[in-house]
Amino acid sequence: MSLLAVVSYDADAIRIVTAQKTRDSLICKQALTLTDDELEGFLSQDQSKAYLITVNPPDALYETISIPPVDDKLIARIVDAELKRTHPELPPFSIGFQVIGDSVQDGRTIRRVACCLMPDELLNMLLEPFIRHNKSVRMIAATPHALAGLVINTPSDLPDTLLCAYDEGERKTLLVLENGAVLFTRQVPSECRGWNTLDRQNVTMTIDYCFQTLRVRPGGAIAINSEDPPPPFVAFEPIIPSGFPATIINEYPAQLALLAYPLPASQDLRPAAYCSALREQDLIKITSLGFVIATALVILLLIVHGFLITAMQTDLNSLRQPPDLLHSVITTHQKAMEKRTAVEPLISILNSQHAEPSIPGLLATLAFAPLTDVTIGSMTAKRDKDAIGLSLTGTIPKPSLAGAQSQLEALGAQLSATNGMTLGNRILDPKNNKFSVEATHKP
Amino acid sequence: MIAAMQRQTRQKLIKLGIILICFTLLASLLSVVIRYKEMLARTITNQKTIFQNVGRMRLAAKDADKTVADFKSLLPPAYGTHTPEWLVYSRIDDLKSRLQATEMVIKAIENKEGMVAVDFSATLPLRDSGTYSRIINLLGNQETLAFPFVSVRSVQVDQSGSETQQALKLVMEGVVQMPAPQEVSQ
Numbered sequence: 317m318s319l320l321a322v323v324s325y326d327a328d329a330i331r332i333v334t335a336q337k338t339r340d341s342l343i344c345k346q347a348l349t350l351t352d353d354e355l356e357g358f359l360s361q362d363q364s365k366a367y368l369i370t371v372n373p374p375d376a377l378y379e380t381i382s383i384p385p386v387d388d389k390l391i392a393r394i395v396d397a398e399l400k401r402t403h404p405e406l407p408p409f410s411i412g413f414q415v416i417g418d419s420v421q422d423g424r425t426i427r428r429v430a431c432c433l434m435p436d437e438l439l440n441m442l443l444e445p446f447i448r449h450n451k452s453v454r455m456i457a458a459t460p461h462a463l464a465g466l467v468i469n470t471p472s473d474l475p476d477t478l479l480c481a482y483d484e485g486e487r488k489t490l491l492v493l494e495n496g497a498v499l500f501t502r503q504v505p506s507e508c509r510g511w512n513t514l515d516r517q518n519v520t521m522t523i524d525y526c527f528q529t530l531r532v533r534p535g536g537a538i539a540i541n542s543e544d545p546p547p548p549f550v551a552f553e554p555i556i557p558s559g560f561p562a563t564i565i566n567e568y569p570a571q572l573a574l575l576a577y578p579l580p581a582s583q584d585l586r587p588a589a590y591c592s593a594l595r596e597q598d599l600i601k602i603t604s605l606g607f608v609i610a611t612a613l614v615i616l617l618l619i620v621h622g623f624l625i626t627a628m629q630t631d632l633n634s635l636r637q638p639p640d641l642l643h644s645v646i647t648t649h650q651k652a653m654e655k656r657t658a659v660e661p662l663i664s665i666l667n668s669q670h671a672e673p674s675i676p677g678l679l680a681t682l683a684f685a686p687l688t689d690v691t692i693g694s695m696t697a698k699r700d701k702d703a704i705g706l707s708l709t710g711t712i713p714k715p716s717l718a719g720a721q722s723q724l725e726a727l728g729a730q731l732s733a734t735n736g737m738t739l740g741n742r743i744l745d746p747k748n749n750k751f752s753v754e755a756t757h758k759p
Numbered sequence: 760m761i762a763a764m765q766r767q768t769r770q771k772l773i774k775l776g777i778i779l780i781c782f783t784l785l786a787s788l789l790s791v792v793i794r795y796k797e798m799l800a801r802t803i804t805n806q807k808t809i810f811q812n813v814g815r816m817r818l819a820a821k822d823a824d825k826t827v828a829d830f831k832s833l834l835p836p837a838y839g840t841h842t843p844e845w846l847v848y849s850r851i852d853d854l855k856s857r858l859q860a861t862e863m864v865i866k867a868i869e870n871k872e873g874m875v876a877v878d879f880s881a882t883l884p885l886r887d888s889g890t891y892s893r894i895i896n897l898l899g900n901q902e903t904l905a906f907p908f909v910s911v912r913s914v915q916v917d918q919s920g921s922e923t924q925q926a927l928k929l930v931m932e933g934v935v936q937m938p939a940p941q942e943v944s945q
Contacts, residue, residue: 444763447763447764447767448763450767589761589764590761590764593761593764593765593768594764596768597764597767597768597771600768600771600772600775601771603775604771604774604775604778607775607778607779607782608778610782610786611778611781611782611785614782614785614786614789615785617789618785618788618789618792621789621792621793621796622792624796625792625795625796625799628796628799628800628803629799631803632799632802632803632806635803635806635807635809635810636806637806637809637810637813641813642809642813645813645816645817645820646816648816648817648820649816649817649819649820651820652819652820652821652823652824652827653819653820653823655823655824655827656823656826656827659826659827659830659831661938662830662906662938663826663830665874665908665938666830666833666905666906666908669905669908669910670903672910674899674902674911675898675911675912675913675914676895676896676898676899676902676911676914677899677902679895679914680895680896680899693917693918694915694916694917694918695914695915695916696913696914696915696916697913697914697915698912698913699910699911699912699913
């Protein structure tokens, strides 16, 4: 959404229309008619974001030139070169142009371009108050170009070549359009607003002049800002945007046209130096705005971090241990560790000694149930590293060897029942029924 | 016109410069603040660790004290006041008097692998099963004692004598050992 102001330098006054423009709507805010002095006051107070200027000076030159059909990007450069070549006598000027169309002449295709030449000196003079008040002018358009835009954007059965008349009160502007391009303009003085006999004669004479000199015959004539104009004018009812009063067309047609139907950049008459300086300022403004936003973000982050740091410092203070307490804990811990370190080797010795298998412990757990005819003659328990070797010898005076063997096996089974005991060799000597049993105990 | 525009451009450039300086200063300050905050976060983490470690150190000190106290309770009263050799011989004397061996061979004191050790062997008559149990219990009890340590290496129970007058004897070998001198704070 932006607030736009269109300033029109007319013969009798400066007319301004400000409007709120959004993507879908255009709403008129105010329409003013000011003098030169009042314009300064207006500019010092107005809040519009951008300004568009329409101007219709008598010394503007309208001309149709022919150029070769070239790429659109090259047209501006060729038109500029062509006009500077044909008018070396003119002071520096700015050009607004519109392509009428291509035609064939003498077997060659040529492109006809309608141009408007406006002296830079005049344009700079118009821009001065805006520069003084630091206002950005986004376009300067010739009033006939703005009005042409209004005419071609109004759906009607009007002919391609048309004479349009614009009533500025004490001055009438007549312009000839071909396919929306301004071929020729003429400004004639008038007694008052409206179309009297003399004014209508001027229209008729202009039509004749066009036919005789330009070889162009307008198919009709319309009065852009007059209600019920007399002949030779035909009816013309432009479309007025809903946000504008219906009567605005009578006094502010160029402003309405420029707001409702923006002109292409090719019809912008702003001097190149101004455009370049404005671009620089825009770039600086955008950069500044970016950095202002970034600075605001940084400030915001600083505030947030400030709060976070305050909270963290509170946390830290609550967690921080008094140095005396820390010192006493560390000292106590160190002393305790030193004491433990001193006894640790002894504890290791104690543990290793007690980890060794105990022969008395094994002998205490051995339990033999009475076995018939088994006599244990000797028992040896010997420690070997982490195990105890146990060997038993004796006799089994059984008449049968099988019986002796089964008693021996029973003895072995009793030994195996002891926790951690692994049975080894069991030998029965059949000559004398002596036996030996070996076992290993590993707790 | 151009001069006026250039003047405005210059003014805008000065403003942009001021904004840039402010931005740079504030961004630098923000960078410092962020680093300070990170440092503060690390300090808080460290303080939390210290807070936890203080508790752990207290517990560890208490554990260590308990371990040392428990260990000291295992030491004989004479520990620290007498030499390891004296303690070893004292235990040998004790064994000698308790075992009532018919024969007891005590070897010379040795110092090996950081231990002061005395090997011994004893021969005991087993008159009845009660004697066997008493000896086994006695040896088991001696093995549970600490400083010095009694370690029974072998036990052999044999029948000896003629067929009419058979007798049981128990031959045992063992060692009494003690760590070589070390300072243990009392």
